[in-house]
Amino acid sequence: MTFVQQHEGKWCQGPSHEMPVYLPRTEEFFYFYRSGPKQGKPHGWCKVCHTWNGMYNRKCVPCSKIYEYVMELVYRCGTRVEAAKYAGIGVSTIFKITNYGQCTVQVPTARKLLQALDRRRREDRAAGQVHPSLLEVRRQQEDTEKRIERNTLYRPRTPPTFQSQPPSHYFEE
Numbered sequence: 001m002t003f004v005q006q007h008e009g010k011w012c013q014g015p016s017h018e019m020p021v022y023l024p025r026t027e028e029f030f031y032f033y034r035s036g037p038k039q040g041k042p043h044g045w046c047k048v049c050h051t052w053n054g055m056y057n058r059k060c061v062p063c064s065k066i067y068e069y070v071m072e073l074v075y076r077c078g079t080r081v082e083a084a085k086y087a088g089i090g091v092s093t094i095f096k097i098t099n100y101g102q103c104t105v106q107v108p109t110a111r112k113l114l115q116a117l118d119r120r121r122r123e124d125r126a127a128g129q130v131h132p133s134l135l136e137v138r139r140q141q142e143d144t145e146k147r148i149e150r151n152t153l154y155r156p157r158t159p160p161t162f163q164s165q166p167p168s169h170y171f172e173e
């Protein structure tokens, strides 16, 4: 099997995959424990599967729960019509999900969409390409993340630079 891998991977056997999948062990796909004995380790299920938590026995799923994944599918497919075709659901349904936050869809529909995203991600990875519109979104997200990091992470750690001598109490801690 020729499978080019940039990252160490991890299997997910969660409910959004038709069969267990091997995913890059990155923040894009997994939540990581922030504290406690498992700090730094990824959760057992991937992010998409986490949206299924507590939804097994429901008849309907709130659109807000799957919105971000449906949008990713739309970006990867190019248009909402293409995304609906790809997922095998009605075009009006995908418009409903992406237009209104306060709606619900039937569980089988949500499942089709999440499985379609899963399939599409694997296809895109295998082909080594993603749709330009998704790349653009990624780039914007990265810019935002970098800005946030700069503002929250790095700035407080950098001691302020003084033109003259710092006030004498500055290093007293």
Ligand SMILES: [Zn+2]
Pocket: 012, 013, 014, 015, 016, 017, 045, 046, 047, 048, 049
């Ligand atoms: Zn999963």
